[in-house]
Amino acid sequence: MCDEDINPWAEPVSRRTIGLGALSVAAVSLTAAEAQAQGGVTEKDVTVKTPDGESEAAFFYPAGKGPWPGVLVWPDIGGLRPVFRDMGRRLAAQGYAVLVVNPFYRSAKQAETQKLNFGDPEGRKALMAYRMALVEGDNPFEDAKAYVAFLDAQPQVNKKKMMGVQGYCMGGPLSFQTAGAAPNRIGAVASFHGGGLTTKEPASPHLLVAKTKASYLVAVAKNDDARDPESKEILKATFAETKRPATVEVYQGDHGWTVPGSQVYNQAEAERAWAELTKLYKTALK
Numbered sequence: 133m134c135d136e137d138i139n140p141w142a143e144p145v146s147r148r149t150i151g152l153g154a155l156s157v158a159a160v161s162l163t164a165a166e167a168q169a170q171g172g173v174t175e176k177d178v179t180v181k182t183p184d185g186e187s188e189a190a191f192f193y194p195a196g197k198g199p200w201p202g203v204l205v206w207p208d209i210g211g212l213r214p215v216f217r218d219m220g221r222r223l224a225a226q227g228y229a230v231l232v233v234n235p236f237y238r239s240a241k242q243a244e245t246q247k248l249n250f251g252d253p254e255g256r257k258a259l260m261a262y263r264m265a266l267v268e269g270d271n272p273f274e275d276a277k278a279y280v281a282f283l284d285a286q287p288q289v290n291k292k293k294m295m296g297v298q299g300y301c302m303g304g305p306l307s308f309q310t311a312g313a314a315p316n317r318i319g320a321v322a323s324f325h326g327g328g329l330t331t332k333e334p335a336s337p338h339l340l341v342a343k344t345k346a347s348y349l350v351a352v353a354k355n356d357d358a359r360d361p362e363s364k365e366i367l368k369a370t371f372a373e374t375k376r377p378a379t380v381e382v383y384q385g386d387h388g389w390t391v392p393g394s395q396v397y398n399q400a401e402a403e404r405a406w407a408e409l410t411k412l413y414k415t416a417l418k
Contacts, residue, residue, distance in 0.1 A: 170225040172196075175217070180233070182278040184271070187237035189279070190217050191286070192224035199290035201417040202283035204276075204310060205232040206303030208391065209259050211245035215393050226410060228296070228417075229288045233279055235306070236262035238271075263302060276310035280317050294319025294345075296413050300391060304329055304350075305337040312340035320416035321346045322409050324390045325353040330366040338370050347416040348378035351405045353387040377416075379408065 172195030180187045190212065193200060203223055207216045212234040220232040234242045239262040248255035266272065276297075283289045295317050299307035304326015311318040321344070323329060329350070330338045341348070348371060352364055364380050371378035383389065383405060385398035390405050 170221050173221050173224045175221060178231075178282075180231075180278055180282045182237075183274050184238055187275070187278070188212065188234040188242050189282075190220055190232045191230070192217075192220040192232070193229040193286075193288040194224050194227055198229070198288050200227050200229045200288060201293040201413070202280075202286075202289040202295040203228045203230045203413070204279050204283065204295065204297045205230060206235060206297070206299035206306040206310075207232065208301035208303060208388070209250060209263055210248075211236050211259075211262075212242045213246050215391060218392070226413075228413065229283065229286060229290075231279055231283055233275075235266050235275070235303070238262075238265045267302075272306050272309040273313040276306070276313040280310070280314045284317070294417050296320040296322070296417055298322035298324070298409065299326060300324045301327055301388065308337035308340055311344040311346045312337075315344045315346075318344065318346050319418070320349075320412050322349040322351070322412060324351045324405060325356060325385075325387045326350065327356070327387075330363045330370075338367055341370050341376055342374045344376065346376065347412060348376060348380075349408055349412045350378065350380040351390070351408070352380065352382045353389060354382055354384055355386045357382045379412075381408075 174193055174195070176191045178189050178191045180189050205216060205220055205223070207213070212232055216232050220230040223230045234245070236245055245259070245262070248258055250256050250259055280295065283295065284291050297307045297310045297318055297320070299305070304323030305328050307321050307323055307326070308329065311321045328337065330336055350367055357364060364382065367380050371380070383401045385401040386396040388394045388396045389398040390402045391397060392402070
């Protein structure tokens with residue numbers, strides 16, 4: 133699920149209708165070890181102070197002594213909802229202190245966004261307006277700094293190790309912007325079917341790569357690539373020029389394929405992308 137401003141090649145809304153309520157990662161086939169580890173994860177609803185107010189977020193960390201590397205998760209345009217909490221829980225079970233945020237806190241509480249459906253014209257209109265309020269001016273950078281600072285203030289977070297950031301759809305460029313906002317803290321960036329990573333604008337997210345110290349994973353949807361095959365080449369050239377470690381790969385899933393519960397969810401490809409994310413964090417968050 134994504135808005136067409138960020139991903140102008142998205143499938144028609146009629147094929148993308150999706151409820152934003154009680155989605156569950158039960159669709160994902162977890163190993164017995166993963167399921168057991170998730171049972172020991174602590175989950176807390178928290179509030180993060182930002183220059184523009186207070187953002188709701190969910191904070192997850194594993195059982196055990198810790199501390200652990202921090203990870204920031206930017207959801208897609210559906211916002212903070214159960215399926216992204218499930219992702220946060222899964223990450224925490226792998227040994228990370230994870231913050232999943234409500235990116236639309238300026239406009240609505242998470243309970244309000246969960247009632248909206250992107251496939252419904254009124255829901256779509258509201259969510260698009262929320263996104264516009266988020267991406268205006270320096271808002272992404274200021275929010276990113278606040279979220280990173282929050283994580284660093286938590287005793288469960290290992291401040292001696294670099295952080296990771298990952299984003300879905302509109303969260304892809306937000307993840308690049310997070311690395312640009314906190315280059316000394318972000319060691320890994322992952323974008324899943326991110327839209328608008330390369331644009332003609334002076335503020336294009338890919339132009340921030342040179343300012344960062346991160347390794348990158350860019351997982352591209354096959355239909356996004358079909359519409360704009362040049363984007364992945366721009367990214368590859370950018371990473372080569374800036375000497376940043378990166379993997380840019382087109383997956384056999386349509387836009388939104390990594391999010392359980394979406395109509396285009398591709399479990400096999402989603403699990404393959406998750407394995408690459410796991411590898412990225414193990415090698416880069418040192």
